[in-house]
Amino acid sequence: MQFIQSIRAVALIGFMFLFPVSPKAVAEDPLTSEQLATLLKELESIEAVVEGKRVSNRTSAVEMFREAAASDKAALEFHLKCVKMLRFDSRDAKFTEYRDWREKNEDKLKEKSNLFAMRLQLQYLVLTLRVAEGVDRASIVPELEAFVTNIVAHMEDLEGQGMQTLREPVNRTVFSEAYELNQSLKVDNWSYSPGDYASVYEKTIFPYYRAEKPGELAAVWDRRIGLENQVVEFINEDDPGAMKKHAEERIPRLHWQKAADVFANSSQKAGALAMIQILRSEPDHPDATKWLESLQGMLASAALAKPPVGEAGTESP
Numbered sequence: 001m002q003f004i005q006s007i008r009a010v011a012l013i014g015f016m017f018l019f020p021v022s023p024k025a026v027a028e029d030p031l032t033s034e035q036l037a038t039l040l041k042e043l044e045s046i047e048a049v050v051e052g053k054r055v056s057n058r059t060s061a062v063e064m065f066r067e068a069a070a071s072d073k074a075a076l077e078f079h080l081k082c083v084k085m086l087r088f089d090s091r092d093a094k095f096t097e098y099r100d101w102r103e104k105n106e107d108k109l110k111e112k113s114n115l116f117a118m119r120l121q122l123q124y125l126v127l128t129l130r131v132a133e134g135v136d137r138a139s140i141v142p143e144l145e146a147f148v149t150n151i152v153a154h155m156e157d158l159e160g161q162g163m164q165t166l167r168e169p170v171n172r173t174v175f176s177e178a179y180e181l182n183q184s185l186k187v188d189n190w191s192y193s194p195g196d197y198a199s200v201y202e203k204t205i206f207p208y209y210r211a212e213k214p215g216e217l218a219a220v221w222d223r224r225i226g227l228e229n230q231v232v233e234f235i236n237e238d239d240p241g242a243m244k245k246h247a248e249e250r251i252p253r254l255h256w257q258k259a260a261d262v263f264a265n266s267s268q269k270a271g272a273l274a275m276i277q278i279l280r281s282e283p284d285h286p287d288a289t290k291w292l293e294s295l296q297g298m299l300a301s302a303a304l305a306k307p308p309v310g311e312a313g314t315e316s317p
Contacts (some may be wrong), residue, residue: 082178279295
């Protein structure tokens with residue numbers, strides 16, 4: 001096990017730092033080889049118990065989070081239960097303290113956008129826990145993309161407190177804290193903020209398609225760009241100037257990023273042609289010079305990496 005291997009690897013160094021002794025010093029009661037083996041075996045047993053409790057805790061959390069996400073009423077009751085346990089019961093506060101806090105905050109908590117956001121938080125926590133427990137990302141990524149698409153589609157229902165709630169990392173919510181997940185929930189290549197769709201794509205969705213389904217990468221980029229268009233249109237509905245700048249500057253940048261990604265990870269030909277088209281159609285873009293230099297560098301690198309014609313496995317007939 002990793003923990004036991006680490007113990008073995010650093011044991012000597014650890015003792016030297018914690019209990020410095022002279023080179024000639026010898027412990028009065030040193031452990032024998034058999035005793036060391038017995039202790040390490042005992043640590044393995046303890047680790048198995050700790051790991052079992054962690055898995056059990058997460059399994060229980062998934063079940064509770066799913067139930068709480070089923071309705072606004074269930075989400076609110078679960079939120080209040082977690083707050084009461086963490087902020088009041090943990091310090092043996094009088095019930096009147098909790099009652100006063102609830103009366104002061106209940107109207108805000110009951111806002112429709114906030115209740116919807118709580119349910120989305122809980123749903124995202126379930127996704128995060130499933131990934132943490134090793135569920136194949138091939139099944140998670142489509143759910144994840146549908147999840148962020150759903151958030152963007154319901155932006156109007158999340159105005160105000162709702163979007164603020166969704167920007168909170170789910171591993172810092174009262175739900176995670178109540179199930180002691182705030183420190184232990186660690187997932188590589190994962191965004192903890194369900195309201196940050198751009199981060200979700202960058203950390204999880206794009207890397208998956210680059211590695212597993214590069215042929216679909218361009219289509220995934222189109223969906224991601226479409227989401228940003230929806231968000232910008234919603235935020236700047238009454239600001240034609242902002243919409244114009246988005247269309248003239250931001251959208252071409254996103255299409256360039258898409259083309260460069262396709263070039264690097266899917267199809268050099270398709271990516272290069274797309275970048276050439278962008279340069280032709282956007283010669284006055286602020287990034288045009290940088291793009292031109294970037295494409296020149298990409299093509300030069302591709303030429304250097306290409307085997308000479310006629311070598312085995314190359315293009316020669």
